[in-house]
Amino acid sequence: MKKFIKRLIIFLIPILILFILLEYAIRQIPNTYKYKNEWMSQHADSLNTLILGNSHCMSGVNPLYLTNSAFNFANSSQDLERDYFVLTKYENMYNNLKCVILSFSYCTLQDKMDNTDKSRLKYYGIYMGYEKYKYSVEITSSITYEKIKDYLKEGTSQYSPLGFRVNKFSKDNLEVSGIKAAKRHTLNNRKDLDDNLKYLHKIIQFCEDKQIQLILVTTPTWHSYYEHLDKHQLDQLLSTAKELDNNHENVFYFNFLKDDRFNDNDFFGKQASLTVSGQLEGELAAMSLGAIYTFGPTFRAENSNTPRHLAEFWMIEPEVAFNEIAENMQLAEDFIKYCIQWALDNCMDDIQFLNNMFDKELIERLQFVLKHDFIRLSYTEGVKILEEAVAKGHTFEFPIYWGADLASEHERYLVEEHFKCPVILTDYPKEIKSFYMKQNDDGKTVRAMDVLFPVSYTHLTLPTNSRV
Numbered sequence: 001m002k003k004f005i006k007r008l009i010i011f012l013i014p015i016l017i018l019f020i021l022l023e024y025a026i027r028q029i030p031n032t033y034k035y036k037n038e039w040m041s042q043h044a045d046s047l048n049t050l051i052l053g054n055s056h057c058m059s060g061v062n063p064l065y066l067t068n069s070a071f072n073f074a075n076s077s078q079d080l081e082r083d084y085f086v087l088t089k090y091e092n093m094y095n096n097l098k099c100v101i102l103s104f105s106y107c108t109l110q111d112k113m114d115n116t117d118k119s120r121l122k123y124y125g126i127y128m129g130y131e132k133y134k135y136s137v138e139i140t141s142s143i144t145y146e147k148i149k150d151y152l153k154e155g156t157s158q159y160s161p162l163g164f165r166v167n168k169f170s171k172d173n174l175e176v177s178g179i180k181a182a183k184r185h186t187l188n189n190r191k192d193l194d195d196n197l198k199y200l201h202k203i204i205q206f207c208e209d210k211q212i213q214l215i216l217v218t219t220p221t222w223h224s225y226y227e228h229l230d231k232h233q234l235d236q237l238l239s240t241a242k243e244l245d246n247n248h249e250n251v252f253y254f255n256f257l258k259d260d261r262f263n264d265n266d267f268f269g270k271q272a273s274l275t276v277s278g279q280l281e282g283e284l285a286a287m288s289l290g291a292i293y294t295f296g297p298t299f300r301a302e303n304s305n306t307p308r309h310l311a312e313f314w315m316i317e318p319e320v321a322f323n324e325i326a327e328n329m330q331l332a333e334d335f336i337k338y339c340i341q342w343a344l345d346n347c348m349d350d351i352q353f354l355n356n357m358f359d360k361e362l363i364e365r366l367q368f369v370l371k372h373d374f375i376r377l378s379y380t381e382g383v384k385i386l387e388e389a390v391a392k393g394h395t396f397e398f399p400i401y402w403g404a405d406l407a408s409e410h411e412r413y414l415v416e417e418h419f420k421c422p423v424i425l426t427d428y429p430k431e432i433k434s435f436y437m438k439q440n441d442d443g444k445t446v447r448a449m450d451v452l453f454p455v456s457y458t459h460l461t462l463p464t465n466s467r468v
Helices: 002-028 032-046 080-089 118-128 142-154 174-185 190-209 231-247 279-289 325-346 348-357 362-371 379-391 408-418
Strands: 049-052 070-072 099-103 213-218 251-255 291-299 312-320 375-378 423-429 445-452
Touching: 032 070, 032 118, 049 080, 080 118, 080 190, 099 190, 190 213, 190 231, 213 231, 231 251, 279 291, 279 312, 312 325, 325 348, 325 362, 325 423, 325 445, 348 362, 375 379, 379 408, 379 423, 408 423, 408 445
Parallel strands: 049 070, 049 099, 099 213, 213 251, 375 423
Antiparallel strands: 291 312, 423 445
16 A cells, blocks of 8 residues: 555656646736736836726726826726725825726626636736635636637737737627627626625725725627616616715716717717828828928727727828839838837837836847848739748638738738748739829739738838839
């Protein structure tokens, strides 16, 4: 028996060591809970506004647009008990905290992570010291494997430096997923309701004692979601919110659930006459002045809030008269390198912060771009490279063929896997470019160009057509 036990121990020791090493490795993967705890530990003393709650606030309230110093500490499925834990964990550091924004969604009063999302609870113990789950292991969580898969695929965090989740474009059918989510969030559990109300009043009392405003927010949702909500559960939420707003001077409630300003058929909420580009006007000015540029706000009158194309942004558009396409390409390369060098020389503190907190390879990649010439590549050559990649076993979601409008995955393959540096793509088929671009002599392509930059989810479009 002793011999058996000895052999068993010898057998188990390597397994245990491997388990420990894997656990350690997994904890090194960028983790939003760990990052948010570290951020608060360093900056809570200067914080004016703290955002708490579940994914509705995590993806719906961007600290960047708040006037005061703000941070988003909302997380997926985070319930009121965990909100209270987060709020009180840093209470000795609050020197300037004036406002707390808290998700008050359809399921807030009914949801308990202990019953609906146990897999995430351990993160509060592992990365934030939540006593009940302090000695948990991450390797046993199903969410962990999803995290590993996403990290190996993307290599970066989906969260901004201020804790806001930057959502990817969803391929889900929102009509269907909205109905499923409404059903999933309909709980009607009396015990959990009583427990949540207890922690809600604790949060209110904490804010009252600290003279902090508490703003309860019901964020906008897709119509297929709110049309399938349980009336009793929704009325309970709304009546509770109204009561708290009326009875507490420091509590304010905002209900955007069905707000007309977020109508999916009217992106801007009201009639607007906005420009996507001043290019055509700039071209006229360039013909008289030689070389000009425009710089100002740009708006896309469509719901295009993606990492590639924001709905609102600032854009520089240079226009040079009588340039050939080769001169345009050199102008684009010089312009990008000048901007990068200027940023490195004058904004290194900001870039270092982004490098440390968001993208560990940012500075290295920027310096790499400065040292290397941009690849000049025709559309036809690019398609040939992509077709060869497919022949060798590489798979793309969208088919590649001559005449196809290149998708993001095609562009990223060219710049991030094949050339590993910026690529200037030229001579597109005339059918997929604007009517006013000058045709080449072959009658099939136009003198257009795009600069493809080797940064995840980034596509820079600079001067797009040459003038002769």
